[in-house]
Amino acid sequence: MSSLKNKKILLGITGSIAAYKTAFLTRILIKAGAEVKVIMTEAATHFITPLTLATLSKSDVFEEVSSGSNWNNHVELGLWADAMIIAPLTATSMAKMANAICDNMVVAVYLSARCPVFFAPAMDLDMWAHPANQTNLQKLLSYGNRLIPVGHGELASGLSGAGRMAEPEDIVAQLSQYFERTDVVGESSTFLEGKRVLITAGPTYEAIDPVRFIGNRSSGKMGVALAEAALRHGAEVCLILGPSRLSPKYENLELVRVESAQEMYEAAVQHFHESDIAILAAAVADYRPKDVADEKIKKKSENLILELVKNPDIAAELGRVKRPEQLTIGFALETQNEEANAQAKLAKKNFDLIVLNSLKNEGAGFNHDTNQISIIGKDNKKQDFELKSKKSVAFDIIQAIIELSKKKKVDE
Numbered sequence: 001m002s003s004l005k006n007k008k009i010l011l012g013i014t015g016s017i018a019a020y021k022t023a024f025l026t027r028i029l030i031k032a033g034a035e036v037k038v039i040m041t042e043a044a045t046h047f048i049t050p051l052t053l054a055t056l057s058k059s060d061v062f063e064e065v066s067s068g069s070n071w072n073n074h075v076e077l078g079l080w081a082d083a084m085i086i087a088p089l090t091a092t093s094m095a096k097m098a099n100a101i102c103d104n105m106v107v108a109v110y111l112s113a114r115c116p117v118f119f120a121p122a123m124d125l126d127m128w129a130h131p132a133n134q135t136n137l138q139k140l141l142s143y144g145n146r147l148i149p150v151g152h153g154e155l156a157s158g159l160s161g162a163g164r165m166a167e168p169e170d171i172v173a174q175l176s177q178y179f180e181r182t183d184v185v186g187e188s189s190t191f192l193e194g195k196r197v198l199i200t201a202g203p204t205y206e207a208i209d210p211v212r213f214i215g216n217r218s219s220g221k222m223g224v225a226l227a228e229a230a231l232r233h234g235a236e237v238c239l240i241l242g243p244s245r246l247s248p249k250y251e252n253l254e255l256v257r258v259e260s261a262q263e264m265y266e267a268a269v270q271h272f273h274e275s276d277i278a279i280l281a282a283a284v285a286d287y288r289p290k291d292v293a294d295e296k297i298k299k300k301s302e303n304l305i306l307e308l309v310k311n312p313d314i315a316a317e318l319g320r321v322k323r324p325e326q327l328t329i330g331f332a333l334e335t336q337n338e339e340a341n342a343q344a345k346l347a348k349k350n351f352d353l354i355v356l357n358s359l360k361n362e363g364a365g366f367n368h369d370t371n372q373i374s375i376i377g378k379d380n381k382k383q384d385f386e387l388k389s390k391k392s393v394a395f396d397i398i399q400a401i402i403e404l405s406k407k408k409k410v411d412e
């Protein structure tokens with residue numbers, strides 16, 4: 001159950017006698033450390049009171065899209081959640097969800113939610129078996145919603161058969177299993193099927209002589225996590241990796257090992273023309289020694305002066321040559337004026353999105369397993385994320401890229 005700790009759960013309740021069980025459901029979720037916000041249809045309030053659920057969830061209960069002069073923001077609620085569970089789900093509400101009939105707060109939030117949606121139907125056996133309900137069920141599943149199967153047994157009507165809402169413990173176990181899986185490997189989908197994603201990652205080493213180099217502390221972890229997340233969403237990935245200890249091996253992953261910024265530049269330019277998306281996550285050295293000594297430099301004088309020359313800017317070059325349908329995503333690691341500097345980089349390098357991580361945030365940046373980011377778009381809109389594992393951050397970044405490509409498709 002620890003996978004539910006700090007998870008934000010929306011509980012949508014519709015008007016069935018099984019609604020009384022949502023008091024237990026809320027209690028178990030809260031006990032497992034989740035944050036719960038409850039949304040009810042008017043019909044649901046006849047079976048269990050909002051006061052009971054507000055007390056158990058320690059939060060206001062939402063019933064109306066607007067109440068008095070307040071507008072309850074269904075979009076905000078939809079964006080807030082890590083998962084939504086609609087339990088019990090009646091035949092009427094299932095039909096509304098299947099057909100976007102948005103006449104109550106539960107359906108409004110459901111239609112706005114970006115998170116996975118689970119639903120636990122509750123019906124009498126003949127209602128549940130009716131082809132109209134089975135058709136709506138198939139529709140909900142085809143939209144990617146997740147069914148928590150109905151149970152068999154005695155029903156409120158006195159009849160016995162399939163149609164009972166799953167028990168609260170079973171619903172929580174399924175949610176918990178879902179988070180256990182996604183916390184480790186992330187969400188998977190086919191959104192990037194047929195797309196080629198190019199990723200630069202890791203540090204670069206700039207040779208001084210045959211044994212020495214100028215390098216940086218990048219581990220390559222963020223780039224490898226991005227490659228894994230893109231693969232999980234069905235992409236083919238070309239990972240151009242500087243000298244990192246990591247050596248990922250996956251189906252559909254082409255790993256190109258490079259050492260210097262110049263080598264990374266050449267590999268990136270070569271692979272970019274066949275890529276749909278490029279994510280520039282490498283910590284590329286801005287300068288390299290002008291001359292590389294053929295032999296190990298001997299210790300002679302008190303001071304040694306190295307002349308450095310500028311390396312090519314990979315991101316700027318890809319931004320310059322990119323075709324309208326290609327997307328480039330950059331990173332900005334800043335220590336001051338973070339947002340303004342990131343926005344300037346986004347414009348200068350012609351990125352579609354820039355991921356900002358501030359070294360001021362504890363646990364973020366090089367060599368940590370965690371990272372805290374904001375994602376800024378061309379419209380300068382900023383989305384802030386919490387401190388998370390790099391794996392989880394990678395999924396947020398890939399999700400933002402998927403949203404952007406969907407939007408681009410609609411605009412075209």
Ligand code: CTP
Nearest residue numbers: 280281282284286312313314315330331332333
């Ligand atoms: N980048 C790149 N090639 C370079 C330098 C940077 O592809 N030669 C990419 C990085 O991978 C990152 C973005 O550009 O996605 C911004 O990198 P950063 O080092 O923050 O920017 P710089 O342009 O080097 O600016 P500065 O060091 O002055 O902050």
